[in-house]
Amino acid sequence: MPLQLQARILRVIQDGEIKPVGSVHPRKVNVRIISATNRDLQSEIARENFREDLFYRLNVLPLHVPSLRERIEDIPLLLDHFVSSEALRLGTARKTFSKEALDFLLEYDWPGNIRELENFVRHIIVITPGDLITRKDLSNHFFSITSNAQSPLEQRPDQKKREDEANGAARGSFFDGYSWEELEREYVLHLLEKNRWHITRAAKEAGVNRSTFDSRMKKLNIRK
Structure with missing residues (x-):
C-alpha cells in the first residue's frame, strides 16, 4: 500500500x-x-x-491465521467441503479420495493455501472419471497438465526444502498460468476426442447427463 x-x-x-x-x-x-x-x-x-x-x-484485535501447511488436520475437512460444493454445482455424484491419495495430499505444503486447494479440487473432479479419486489419478492426470517435470507433490518434503533454499525464492502454486476455464475446456475436449465426438458417451464418462454436458460445451465455446 x-x-x-x-x-x-x-x-x-x-x-x-x-x-x-x-x-x-x-x-x-x-x-x-x-x-x-x-x-x-x-x-x-x-x-x-x-x-x-x-x-x-x-492492530486493535490481531488474529493470526496460520497457513494451510501449518494446519494439515484441516485439509480433509476442506476437501470434503469443496468436493460437496463442486458436486452440487456440476450436478454430479459426489467423489471421494482414497486413503493413499489423501496421504499424498497431506505431504504437500500448499504454497497457494486454501485457494490452491480449492482449484485443485475443481480440477481433479472433472478429470477423474470414477467416483473414487486415487493416487494414480493424481499422478496420471493432475500433474501432466502443469509440467512434465517432477511435481512438487512427487518430491519428499526434505527434497523440496533443499530446492527452495537453493533457488532462494518461494515457489509459486503449481496452478500458476492455468485458469479454471482452461483446465475444464481441456478436459471436455479430451473426453470428446476420446469418444470420437459422441456427446452422449462423453457425458456418460464425465458422470453427467447430456444436457449438462451440452451446457458446458456451449459455455466453453466448444464446437466440432
Whole structure:
C-alpha cells in the first residue's frame, strides 16, 4: 500500500470523517475496519514501507491465521467441503479420495493455501472419471497438465526444502498460468476426442447427463 494512501486511511481513522469525491464538505462516518495482510508488518515498518502509527491504529484485535501447511488436520475437512460444493454445482455424484491419495495430499505444503486447494479440487473432479479419486489419478492426470517435470507433490518434503533454499525464492502454486476455464475446456475436449465426438458417451464418462454436458460445451465455446 503506498504511503500516501496509508496517510489518508490514518486520517479517516483519527478524524472519523471522509470527503466524498466531488464534495466540498466532509462527512462523519462510524465504521469498523477489518484488514488483512500476508506481510510481516513489523519488518515493513523497519524498512519504512508501512507507517507505525497506522499499524497501532489497526492492530486493535490481531488474529493470526496460520497457513494451510501449518494446519494439515484441516485439509480433509476442506476437501470434503469443496468436493460437496463442486458436486452440487456440476450436478454430479459426489467423489471421494482414497486413503493413499489423501496421504499424498497431506505431504504437500500448499504454497497457494486454501485457494490452491480449492482449484485443485475443481480440477481433479472433472478429470477423474470414477467416483473414487486415487493416487494414480493424481499422478496420471493432475500433474501432466502443469509440467512434465517432477511435481512438487512427487518430491519428499526434505527434497523440496533443499530446492527452495537453493533457488532462494518461494515457489509459486503449481496452478500458476492455468485458469479454471482452461483446465475444464481441456478436459471436455479430451473426453470428446476420446469418444470420437459422441456427446452422449462423453457425458456418460464425465458422470453427467447430456444436457449438462451440452451446457458446458456451449459455455466453453466448444464446437466440432
